[in-house]
Amino acid sequence: MAASNSNEPRLAEVVPKQAVTKPKRKSLDGERPASLKMLADYLGLCPATVSVVLNNVPGRSIPHETRERVRDAARKFNYHPSLLARSLRKKRTFTVGVLVPELNDGYHTMVMSGIGDHLMREGYFYFSAHHRHKPDMIEEYPRLLMGRGAEGLICIDTNLTHELSVPVVAVAGHKKIPGVTNVLLDHRRAADLIVRHLAELGHKHIAFIKGQPFSADSRTRWDCITAAAKDIGIAINHELTVQLERDISSPELGYPVVQTLLQSHKHFTAIVAFNDMSAIGAIRALRDVNLRVPEDVSVIGFDDIQAAAYHNPRLTTIRQPLHDMGETAARILLQRLQGFKDYPQEFAAPPELITRETTGPANPRGRRR
Amino acid sequence: MAASNSNEPRLAEVVPKQAVTKPKRKSLDGERPASLKMLADYLGLCPATVSVVLNNVPGRSIPHETRERVRDAARKFNYHPSLLARSLRKKRTFTVGVLVPELNDGYHTMVMSGIGDHLMREGYFYFSAHHRHKPDMIEEYPRLLMGRGAEGLICIDTNLTHELSVPVVAVAGHKKIPGVTNVLLDHRRAADLIVRHLAELGHKHIAFIKGQPFSADSRTRWDCITAAAKDIGIAINHELTVQLERDISSPELGYPVVQTLLQSHKHFTAIVAFNDMSAIGAIRALRDVNLRVPEDVSVIGFDDIQAAAYHNPRLTTIRQPLHDMGETAARILLQRLQGFKDYPQEFAAPPELITRETTGPANPRGRRR
DNA sequence: ACTGTGTAGGCAAACGTTTGTCTTACGTCA
DNA sequence: TGACGTAAGACAAACGTTTGCCTACACAGT
Numbered sequence: 001m002a003a004s005n006s007n008e009p010r011l012a013e014v015v016p017k018q019a020v021t022k023p024k025r026k027s028l029d030g031e032r033p034a035s036l037k038m039l040a041d042y043l044g045l046c047p048a049t050v051s052v053v054l055n056n057v058p059g060r061s062i063p064h065e066t067r068e069r070v071r072d073a074a075r076k077f078n079y080h081p082s083l084l085a086r087s088l089r090k091k092r093t094f095t096v097g098v099l100v101p102e103l104n105d106g107y108h109t110m111v112m113s114g115i116g117d118h119l120m121r122e123g124y125f126y127f128s129a130h131h132r133h134k135p136d137m138i139e140e141y142p143r144l145l146m147g148r149g150a151e152g153l154i155c156i157d158t159n160l161t162h163e164l165s166v167p168v169v170a171v172a173g174h175k176k177i178p179g180v181t182n183v184l185l186d187h188r189r190a191a192d193l194i195v196r197h198l199a200e201l202g203h204k205h206i207a208f209i210k211g212q213p214f215s216a217d218s219r220t221r222w223d224c225i226t227a228a229a230k231d232i233g234i235a236i237n238h239e240l241t242v243q244l245e246r247d248i249s250s251p252e253l254g255y256p257v258v259q260t261l262l263q264s265h266k267h268f269t270a271i272v273a274f275n276d277m278s279a280i281g282a283i284r285a286l287r288d289v290n291l292r293v294p295e296d297v298s299v300i301g302f303d304d305i306q307a308a309a310y311h312n313p314r315l316t317t318i319r320q321p322l323h324d325m326g327e328t329a330a331r332i333l334l335q336r337l338q339g340f341k342d343y344p345q346e347f348a349a350p351p352e353l354i355t356r357e358t359t360g361p362a363n364p365r366g367r368r369r
Numbered sequence: 370m371a372a373s374n375s376n377e378p379r380l381a382e383v384v385p386k387q388a389v390t391k392p393k394r395k396s397l398d399g400e401r402p403a404s405l406k407m408l409a410d411y412l413g414l415c416p417a418t419v420s421v422v423l424n425n426v427p428g429r430s431i432p433h434e435t436r437e438r439v440r441d442a443a444r445k446f447n448y449h450p451s452l453l454a455r456s457l458r459k460k461r462t463f464t465v466g467v468l469v470p471e472l473n474d475g476y477h478t479m480v481m482s483g484i485g486d487h488l489m490r491e492g493y494f495y496f497s498a499h500h501r502h503k504p505d506m507i508e509e510y511p512r513l514l515m516g517r518g519a520e521g522l523i524c525i526d527t528n529l530t531h532e533l534s535v536p537v538v539a540v541a542g543h544k545k546i547p548g549v550t551n552v553l554l555d556h557r558r559a560a561d562l563i564v565r566h567l568a569e570l571g572h573k574h575i576a577f578i579k580g581q582p583f584s585a586d587s588r589t590r591w592d593c594i595t596a597a598a599k600d601i602g603i604a605i606n607h608e609l610t611v612q613l614e615r616d617i618s619s620p621e622l623g624y625p626v627v628q629t630l631l632q633s634h635k636h637f638t639a640i641v642a643f644n645d646m647s648a649i650g651a652i653r654a655l656r657d658v659n660l661r662v663p664e665d666v667s668v669i670g671f672d673d674i675q676a677a678a679y680h681n682p683r684l685t686t687i688r689q690p691l692h693d694m695g696e697t698a699a700r701i702l703l704q705r706l707q708g709f710k711d712y713p714q715e716f717a718a719p720p721e722l723i724t725r726e727t728t729g730p731a732n733p734r735g736r737r738r
Numbered sequence: 739a740c741t742g743t744g745t746a747g748g749c750a751a752a753c754g755t756t757t758g759t760c761t762t763a764c765g766t767c768a
Numbered sequence: 769t770g771a772c773g774t775a776a777g778a779c780a781a782a783c784g785t786t787t788g789c790c791t792a793c794a795c796a797g798t
Contacts, residue, residue, distance in 0.1 A: 035784055048749080048786075048787075049747055090786070095496075125513070143449075406755095426756090430774080430775050430776060450754080
């Protein structure tokens with residue numbers, strides 16, 4: 001804004017009462033950011049009038065010349081209103097809270113990036129906090145964030161347990177909670193894409209890696225998979241389903257469960273992983289026992305994280321429009337903050353099948369050992 | 370040290386789940402959250418006294434019985450102090466700003482996760498903002514964050530241009546700016562590790578991928594590499610150095626520059642990439658012309674992002690202790706906020722060579738074509 | 739001369755805290 | 769009995785805004 005004033009404005013020159021008479025109180029002179037009151041003193045007006053001008057309050061008659069004087073002074077003293085004071089007075093902070101399990105995770109941060117884009121565009125700022133799936137933090141952080149002035153919350157992949165006193169949008173939230181809008185993937189469609197893709201390639205013996213219990217998507221995704229399999233006529237062998245347990249976001253996630261799967265010596269020609277990370281771990285486990293992907297076993301991931309396209313072989317996966325989902329979440333929250341009453345209770349984003357190199361025709365011999 | 374008032378009233382925990390037990394609200398609390406004034410009215414005291422009790426202000430004599438009454442009332446009405454009002458009054462917000470180029474990037478978010486850990490532990494919250502390396506945003510966001518009450522700033526991989534009026538810690542910052550503490554990798558050591566490793570494997574013709582000009586580490590890293598090469602006696606062929614340009618964080622970053630490198634038909638047996646992402650892209654470009662890694666060409670990355678360990682082949686790289694660096698940055702900032710005067714002007718974190726599968730003995734024939 | 743209508747801007751009360759200073763009332767001491 | 773100390777808490781002034789209401793004028797119309 002005020003980039004032009006090369007010589008620093010000396011507020012002390014025009015407000016003699018502090019700087020000149022009391023040189024020892026250094027913190028009070030020029031260093032202190034200008035306030036409405038200082039401006040008003042300087043201009044011979046009262047703070048209210050200055051505020052009115054600077055905010056262009058409609059319905060107030062202030063002559064053009066005065067308005068210019070005020071704006072000049074604001075520029076000269078590099079005035080920035082104290083948002084703290086303003087928030088206190090107006091009871092609006094233009095701040096929301098973003099609650100996320102883990103900052104260092106491709107899924108979460110992709111969503112956050114969408115959230116951030118929309119919020120910044122609309123002039124909102126956000127606090128972020130991560131809880132690492134610890135229940136007491138999930139309980140406590142919303143309160144703290146609200147205490148900090150968050151007018152609403154966006155929770156990513158977080159199992160909320162109860163209603164809150166501010167509007168909430170949950171990304172990858174499934175539980176129906178009053179006041180909570182869920183933004184999630186259309187899991188029925190996603191499951192259909194996965195199972196149909198594998199069925200068309202001739203797979204009949206399919207192993208599944210289920211998500212961790214604490215991950216919000218786990219339950220729904222699995223339910224949809226079983227439903228889709230039933231529709232399409234693929235039998236689900238429960239001896240071929242394994243379950244992720246660890247709370248990490250690296251391929252190490254998928255490695256051990258596929259090892260145990262392999263040790264069971266069951267026949268399968270494809271693995272449906274809970275997400276891309278576990279798919280990558282799965283592929284490594286397969287290769288470590290000299291199984292080729294996709295010639296011997298097809299693997300399909302979920303999420304389409306950035307590593308997926310550059311993994312070797314390139315990972316076939318379901319893309320979630322995570323950035324869009326983040327933007328959508330932010331948009332819905334802001335609408336609700338602006339008093340929109342008939343906001344959607346749920347928003348389902350469309351998944352997309354990204355066919356790359358880790359899926360191929362079923363090998364009739366299945367995995368060899 | 371924790372953020373001053375450890376006696377922050379933890380009231381909600383004591384209050385029984387309100388939804389179930391109280392269908393009807395008590396007379397006093399109506400709509401708004403309880404304030405000091407309401408409490409004072411209820412107790413027949415004045416707000417100041419209530420404040421004094423709740424904050425355990427030393428040197429005030431309030432009888433024990435009154436203190437209990439006050440605390441009971443606070444619990445009863447689920448009182449939480451307005452941090453907005455408190456901040457306005459005390460001129461402390463316990464909030465900092467975190468400025469980052471991109472939210473969806475392994476490097477940045479790993480650092481953020483360290484920052485977040487430390488800040489939350491100390492009772493601070495933070496605003497985050499991302500600028501995508503746009504100079505006007507880099508100029509504007511610090512102001513906005515300070516306007517929001519940030520008492521200090523942590524900038525990750527951000528080329529600040531000038532001093533700010535609050536304490537700043539720059540992660541991967543190189544420029545010496547008054548008031549800015551730099552937390553960075555010991556690049557001299559890192560460069561030494563890289564060059565020595567390749568030299569020991571017999572590499573003499575080494576190609577280099579330099580970082581983008583806007584990336585804060587680019588310059589220093591390159592300078593250190595050339596210094597180390599000189600020390601160790603490796604000649605740097607400028608026809609074998611290419612430069613990243615694009616502002617993306619996917620392997621696509623490194624792919625095209627290695628393509629051009631290959632088109633030049635120069636002889637080389639190893640590539641030193643600016644970071645892991647570009648290394649992965651480089652490997653793909655090599656494989657696409659049927660060059661094997663590491664048999665024909667060795668590749669070494671930088672950062673040790675999560676994908677590095679699970680890439681195929683596993684990536685040899687330099688690990689930056691990013692999480693630690695984030696924590697360190699936060700710690701230094703908080704120390705400065707608490708008035709520590711002799712904080713370090715610079716902090717260098719130790720790199721570590723992670724030898725995996727993408728580097729091997731130099732192939733005397735070099736790359737074939 | 740009186741009323742009405744604008745115009746320009748001041749006044750003061752919020753918003754919810756914190757903190758230094760003041761006032762009571764009571765007891766103790768000499 | 770007066771001086772004094774002290775406990776218990778009230779008072780008021782901030783912090784920097786915003787906003788509803790008010791005043792003081794000037795001018796025009798009857």
